[in-house]
Amino acid sequence: MCGIIGYVGSEPAVPVLVEGLRCLEYRGYDSAGLAVVTPDGALDVRRAPGKLKNLEAELRQHPMEGSYGLGHTRWATHGVPNEENAHPHRDNSGKMVVVHNGIIENYVHLRRRLSEEGYNFETDTDTETIVHLIASLYEGDLEAAVRRAVAELEGIYAFAVMSLDEPQKIVAARQGPPLIVGLGEGQQFIASDVTPILSHSRRVVFLDDEQIATVTPAGVQVSNFAGEALQVEAQEVLWDPITAQKGGYRHFMLKEINEQPEMVRDSLVGRLNRSRGDVSLPDLGLDAAGAEAISKIFLVACGTSWHAALVGKFWIESLARVPVEVDYGSEFRYRDPLLPAGAVVCAISQSGETADTLAAMREAQARGAGLWAICNVLGSMATRLADEVVYTHAGLEIGVASTKAFTTQLVCLYLLALRLASLRGTLSPEQLAERVQALATLPRSIEMVLTGEGQFVSLAQRFADRHNFLYLGRGPLYPIALEGALKLKEISYIHAEGYPAGEMKHGPIALIDPDLPVLGLAPQGPWYEKILSNLQEVRAREGRLIVLATKGDAEVAEVADEVITIPVCHPDLTPVLAVVPLQLLAYHVAVRLGCDVDQPRNLAKSVTVE
Numbered sequence: 001m002c003g004i005i006g007y008v009g010s011e012p013a014v015p016v017l018v019e020g021l022r023c024l025e026y027r028g029y030d031s032a033g034l035a036v037v038t039p040d041g042a043l044d045v046r047r048a049p050g051k052l053k054n055l056e057a058e059l060r061q062h063p064m065e066g067s068y069g070l071g072h073t074r075w076a077t078h079g080v081p082n083e084e085n086a087h088p089h090r091d092n093s094g095k096m097v098v099v100h101n102g103i104i105e106n107y108v109h110l111r112r113r114l115s116e117e118g119y120n121f122e123t124d125t126d127t128e129t130i131v132h133l134i135a136s137l138y139e140g141d142l143e144a145a146v147r148r149a150v151a152e153l154e155g156i157y158a159f160a161v162m163s164l165d166e167p168q169k170i171v172a173a174r175q176g177p178p179l180i181v182g183l184g185e186g187q188q189f190i191a192s193d194v195t196p197i198l199s200h201s202r203r204v205v206f207l208d209d210e211q212i213a214t215v216t217p218a219g220v221q222v223s224n225f226a227g228e229a230l231q232v233e234a235q236e237v238l239w240d241p242i243t244a245q246k247g248g249y250r251h252f253m254l255k256e257i258n259e260q261p262e263m264v265r266d267s268l269v270g271r272l273n274r275s276r277g278d279v280s281l282p283d284l285g286l287d288a289a290g291a292e293a294i295s296k297i298f299l300v301a302c303g304t305s306w307h308a309a310l311v312g313k314f315w316i317e318s319l320a321r322v323p324v325e326v327d328y329g330s331e332f333r334y335r336d337p338l339l340p341a342g343a344v345v346c347a348i349s350q351s352g353e354t355a356d357t358l359a360a361m362r363e364a365q366a367r368g369a370g371l372w373a374i375c376n377v378l379g380s381m382a383t384r385l386a387d388e389v390v391y392t393h394a395g396l397e398i399g400v401a402s403t404k405a406f407t408t409q410l411v412c413l414y415l416l417a418l419r420l421a422s423l424r425g426t427l428s429p430e431q432l433a434e435r436v437q438a439l440a441t442l443p444r445s446i447e448m449v450l451t452g453e454g455q456f457v458s459l460a461q462r463f464a465d466r467h468n469f470l471y472l473g474r475g476p477l478y479p480i481a482l483e484g485a486l487k488l489k490e491i492s493y494i495h496a497e498g499y500p501a502g503e504m505k506h507g508p509i510a511l512i513d514p515d516l517p518v519l520g521l522a523p524q525g526p527w528y529e530k531i532l533s534n535l536q537e538v539r540a541r542e543g544r545l546i547v548l549a550t551k552g553d554a555e556v557a558e559v560a561d562e563v564i565t566i567p568v569c570h571p572d573l574t575p576v577l578a579v580v581p582l583q584l585l586a587y588h589v590a591v592r593l594g595c596d597v598d599q600p601r602n603l604a605k606s607v608t609v610e
Contacts, residue, residue, distance in 0.1 A: 002087075002101035003029060003073035004179070005196050006160050006170045009187025009217050014064050017071035020189075020196030021052055025599055029073035030081035034059075035088040035097040035162065036069035043097060043164055047086035068168055070160055072099035080124070089128045091135035092120055095164040098131040101177045101192060102157030110152065130159055138163070143214050143223075146171045150212075150225050156355060160190055170215045173225075174207040178353040178381065181205040181213050181220050183234055188215045193351075194237050195396065203234040206379040235379050251597045253399035253491070257583050258450055260404045261443040264576075266393040267408045271415055274440055277433025279418040284372070284388050291423035295342030297322055298369070300360045302329045304402040304486065305348040305409060310479035311575045312348075312413035319427060319435075319572075320420035329356035333363035344370040348413075350397060350405040352380025361385050374412050376405055390416060399598050401490045403583050406483065407446075410576050414439065438570035442577075445567045449580045452565075456581070459546070459562060460588035463517050469496040470508055470518045470543075471582075472534060474527035476575045481521055484582030491600050492590040501534040512543040519585075520560075521578055524550040525571035535559055548578055 003024030007016045013036050021032055032055040033047035044064045048054040052073070072087035088097045104110070107126035110133060115121065119132040133152065138145040142163050156176025162169065172179055172190050182189030182197035182204050189197050190213065194204055207213055210225045222230045249255035271280055297316060299309035306328055313324040327337070329347070339345070345364035349357045352375040361382065365371055373386035376394045383389045392408035418435055421427040427435075463469075469488055473481035482498035489496050499508050501520065512518065518538045522531045532555065538545050539559055547560035550568055557563055564585075566577040590597050 002075050002177075002192070004099050004101055004158060004160055004190065004192045005071040006069070006099075006172065006190035006215065007187070008068040008168050008170055008215055009184065010067055011187060013066050013069040014059065016200070017069055018052075018056065018059070019199070020191060021055075021071045021073055023195040024073050024192060025052060029075050031074045031076075031083070031086035032072065033074075033086045033088050034064065034069060034071045035090075035099075036064045036066035037162065037164065037167065038064070038066045041164060041167070043090065043094060043162075045088055045090065045097065047083050047088070049082050049086060068162070068170070070097065070099045070162060070170065077103055077126070085123045085125050087127060089123060089125065089131050091131045093135065096131055096135050096138070096161065098127065098134070098159055098161045100127040100130055100157060100159040102159075102175075103155045104129055104153055104157060105155035106153070127159075130157075131161065134161055138165075140165070142166050142169065142171050143212060146173055146212060147225060147227055150175065158192065168216055172207070172213045172215065174211055175209050176355060178351075179207045179213075181207065181215060181222075183220065186217050188217065188220055190215055195398070198237065202237045204237055204379070205232050205234050206381075206384070208381070208384065237378075250591075251399065251587075253401055253403060253587055253597050256397055256399050256404045257580070257587065259395065260407050260580065261446045261450070263394045263404045263408050264411055264446060265443045266395070267411045268415075268439060268443075269393075272436055272440055274436060277429060277436050278422055279415055279432075279436060281390060281415060281419045283390050284416070284419065286388070286419070286423065288423045291320075291420050293342050294322055294344055294370075294420075295340045296344075297324045298332075298337070298339070298343060298345045298364070299324060299326045299348060300329050300332050300345055300357060300364075301326075301348040302354050302356050304406050304483060305350065305354075305357075307479045307483040307486070308406055308409040308413060309348050310482070311410055311476045312417070314476040315414055315417035315572065316420060319417045320424055321426045322420060322424075327360065329354065329360040332360035337363075337367075339364065339367050339369045344372055346372040346374065347382055347386065348374045348409055349380075349382050350376045350392075350394070350402055350409075352377045352382035354382075358382060358385065374409055374416075376408070400600055401487055401586070401597075407576055407579065410579075411439075411442070414572065414576075435570060435572060438573055442569070442573055445569055445577055446580055448567050449577060452581075453584055455564065456584040456588040459585055460592040463544075463546075464492070464589045464592040466515065466517050467495060468511070468516055469494060470511065470516060471496060471498040471521070472501040472504060472518060472531070472538075473498070473521040474501045474531050474534075475525075477521040477523075477527065477531075477578060480575050480578050480582065481519075483579055484519065484586070487583055487586035488589060491586055491597050492593055492595055493601070494589065501531050504534055504537065509537065509541070512538055512541040514542045514544065516543050517546060518543045519546045519548070519582075521548050522556055523548065523566060523574045523578060524553065524568070525574055532556070532559070548581055
């Protein structure tokens, strides 16, 4: 959630650090700061609450210079978001400074002990405990002091520390939240993700839990918390720096919505055999015997990825005939789950660093379940924990509200369902080939949906003043109703609720009046007649009815106040097509209201703390 950037080298550090913080803005934050060691050996710190522009204004008024330093964007957990609580934090001598992402669970105990030892605390944060603890243990070797400190810290954390006593050196430690080292020629980087590093280097090292990196201009040394030196392999990041730019779009979110046809194509490449009418998942080492041995699949995820899991449950159960249970990552390990022999836990995560999802994976691993991951980020913790990985190939997603990551997760879940069905023999060759052909045409169908963007500008003008929305769907479109409601909530701050349409009479029907927009998902398919009946009930109570329907459906037009259409497609794939208009509607409502679309208040792109 918080963003960390560090630089050591010969270039001016401040521009590198500020640009790095700009790349990390999408993670969500409420204050920002820099610490740089000046040419004369002093530690200079600037901090500001609010957006990065406030820190930049402070830097224009009070410039800094130096060739190494640390930057940070803070998402408040302990202490209000003000300048005092913003990172970086210094020790009492002013010679040591730290930035931190995570939560120190035993900070109250440590703070009390350190206070008794004479250390003065100036902030309300748990982070300040780290810098005073390291200072109290420092005996001329910063890495050794960090190693002794982590032995006392409880919780999850990624932090980086510098000391004036050891110039041109940053020591970083990971136990939970992501931390990445970028490798350059005579210059090195540390960051919370790859985005700040891309314009400088493509070679990165993903630190594992319980690892410490000591970074100098000459290179990087990695060891574990026990002090054992580790040989780590650098990975080549294929994302282009241009993908981290808006490319002429007003917002990253709109760019990423429009990238969905291309990203879906990328997720299908090498996985569809149209001539043979079959699906291949080379990443997934599964044969017929292995598929038959699966007793149950647990799909574990958080947020938008959880909605993808709900759709995946419909597909896997109906096509492959494997029982599926869907769990929130934040609940899975706390409910003492029953994992039968032959169970597989499949984690779904865009970043591969979501704290609750990783905790669920570790719980599954400890209980002996097979462990899979559907993930977008090569080298992320989820991909390293999993036995098997299916990559989504969504590319870099900057907007906090997930769009293309969600659609590619759906595509990979459908591919997984078809692969299991093929291996288990639950679909005939003709049924499988029909679905493979339908998948192949999906990117073009998404492109057709995107050509109607102007309609959503008009809908936003009419409905942006409403305070509540109700989204209704049935079958695999019920999770899409949940996702549509979440998108509207996330970026426009309008209260929205997704509901299974068949449950409307069990509560939500009481809310329907002429001021309530109700968005019903009613494309052609197995649930069409049922959802149409539910929408008639909304009409009878004078709710404002927006209906998503299959193009050419005259019956829906007689019921709805507004109709959004999607192309004719295979009924299995309507969830993928149906979500795109809901993304566009949420986007244009938020723009109409003047909201910060890419960085909604209080939200972070990757939730790396519980």
